[in-house]
Amino acid sequence: MSDTTRTESPADEPDVDAATGQVVSFELAQHHKWYRRPDVVIPVVLVFLGLTLLAVADTPSARFGSEFTPSGDVSFSWSYFFHLVPQMLQGLFVTARATVLGFLIAASLGLVLALLRRSESRWVSYPAVALIEFVRSTPILVQMFFAQVLVRATPAVSLNALVILFIVVGIHYATYASEAYRAGINSVPKGQWEAATALNLDPLTKWTRIIIPQAVPNVLPTLGNYLVAAFKDVPIGDAVLSTGGVLFMASTIRNVDFRPVEPYLLIGVGFLLVSLPAAWLVRRLEERIAYERD
Amino acid sequence: MEDWLLSPGQYGSLMVGARATVQLLAQAFVLGVVLSLIVGVGRLSTRRWVRGISFAFVEFARGISSIILLFILVIAIPILLGEVFPWLRGQPVIVMASIALGINMGGYGAEIIRGSILSIPKGQTEATIALNLNPTQRLRYVVLPQAMRIILPPMGNLTIEILKGTALVSVAGGFDLMRATSNLEASMLAGGVIGVTVLFVNVLAIYFVMAQVINGLFRLGERALDKRFQQREGRAALPITTTPSAGG
Numbered sequence: 272m273s274d275t276t277r278t279e280s281p282a283d284e285p286d287v288d289a290a291t292g293q294v295v296s297f298e299l300a301q302h303h304k305w306y307r308r309p310d311v312v313i314p315v316v317l318v319f320l321g322l323t324l325l326a327v328a329d330t331p332s333a334r335f336g337s338e339f340t341p342s343g344d345v346s347f348s349w350s351y352f353f354h355l356v357p358q359m360l361q362g363l364f365v366t367a368r369a370t371v372l373g374f375l376i377a378a379s380l381g382l383v384l385a386l387l388r389r390s391e392s393r394w395v396s397y398p399a400v401a402l403i404e405f406v407r408s409t410p411i412l413v414q415m416f417f418a419q420v421l422v423r424a425t426p427a428v429s430l431n432a433l434v435i436l437f438i439v440v441g442i443h444y445a446t447y448a449s450e451a452y453r454a455g456i457n458s459v460p461k462g463q464w465e466a467a468t469a470l471n472l473d474p475l476t477k478w479t480r481i482i483i484p485q486a487v488p489n490v491l492p493t494l495g496n497y498l499v500a501a502f503k504d505v506p507i508g509d510a511v512l513s514t515g516g517v518l519f520m521a522s523t524i525r526n527v528d529f530r531p532v533e534p535y536l537l538i539g540v541g542f543l544l545v546s547l548p549a550a551w552l553v554r555r556l557e558e559r560i561a562y563e564r565d
Numbered sequence: 566m567e568d569w570l571l572s573p574g575q576y577g578s579l580m581v582g583a584r585a586t587v588q589l590l591a592q593a594f595v596l597g598v599v600l601s602l603i604v605g606v607g608r609l610s611t612r613r614w615v616r617g618i619s620f621a622f623v624e625f626a627r628g629i630s631s632i633i634l635l636f637i638l639v640i641a642i643p644i645l646l647g648e649v650f651p652w653l654r655g656q657p658v659i660v661m662a663s664i665a666l667g668i669n670m671g672g673y674g675a676e677i678i679r680g681s682i683l684s685i686p687k688g689q690t691e692a693t694i695a696l697n698l699n700p701t702q703r704l705r706y707v708v709l710p711q712a713m714r715i716i717l718p719p720m721g722n723l724t725i726e727i728l729k730g731t732a733l734v735s736v737a738g739g740f741d742l743m744r745a746t747s748n749l750e751a752s753m754l755a756g757g758v759i760g761v762t763v764l765f766v767n768v769l770a771i772y773f774v775m776a777q778v779i780n781g782l783f784r785l786g787e788r789a790l791d792k793r794f795q796q797r798e799g800r801a802a803l804p805i806t807t808t809p810s811a812g813g
Contacts, residue, residue, distance in 0.1 A: 409773055412729075413732055416765060420762050503631065507632050510632060525640070535636050535640060535641040
């Protein structure tokens, strides 16, 4: 993305205070691109770094069990609750990682689907629309069962449960992401398309230099929302495919100790502690980009 | 073509499951709409504590994974609160599942309703104040009827999301279309894995058709609403006559 900026005249460059990273020249700041602003780029880079670390880290074992179980009565036990926290974090890590890897598939496949849908040939665009509509309106749970059966039915393919989970989450959210990309591409003003045609730019330059850089800021918040939504759907994989995420952890503990209250409440709390800040960050991003657009 | 179909008996048992799914969806929908209205209006309340509670509810319902909420309500809550509220024990899974899905829908629906109320021009509210309508009348006769046109399309999408959510009930021990499918799958496994693939293709198709029916119903609703607004143009829209008019 960064070398697309070099072709433009230096007058476009907003003056940036080296110490604070603040944009100081105001009248020029109105023309900046989102990827040239440190206050937008730094969080995006940090988020990507975090996600990459999450993606390449080791898989923890999916064995769960507790060292002690409080005596038989049903009243809530705080010590047992806190005893389960490390295992919950381990499950949460697996869930978060599956979300990130699945969403990487979704974000790239979604763009492909959006472009296929825009194709002028009906033989390309109609199947794309059919696929998007079908996947979007059927439950991801059933899709997971279906993928599992499909893998079992084709002897040539053997995938482990986590890979099936990535693929199903990836395809499911690719259809959502494709709608977001479509809206983003449609939001690029008509004059930009006409100007690209008038300048006789080839399709590759038109898309990579004109359309996509302007469409991406509109798409980012929506994609962020879908990332949070995907995070909420990944625990379904624990129930269907026995991937070692939070819900799998709680169900295992329940089967071992016959005490369901603490593990389920604990994963609820742990889940909120991740998804609420994530949703808040997405909202900040949304506000920031909306502010820039005005 | 026949390779892709199941036997009539199998379709019969899938239909029993589909009916259970529709019933579950209907219960969750009713609870969801009621919660959306209460919380959506509550988020715009002038009282701070009402706004705070509504905000907390929305954040909770939208932040938690629906399958985790389902397990908490179906398994943890009856044990945890069973001592205090004995009626919670022995509730069928379907009831608790409807509540879980309803809470989920309420969180998203409240934001739809809040957004639609905010999008009604301020002059409308000012006019109701000038006409001395009380807040309930203001919502019932002025704001919500106009907001309906904005509410319906996202509400339709949300209902489809909840339809997709009903499939989760099967893993928490409830009976629905997905549970009927799993039962069939167990009986079909002897016949080879190809038959099971066909079964799942059919089930996905049934969910797709149900989603399209919901979509169509909401489209019909939008059209009916547009017609009503067109007919009312130039006439008095408010059926409120608290004082007899002077002209008779």
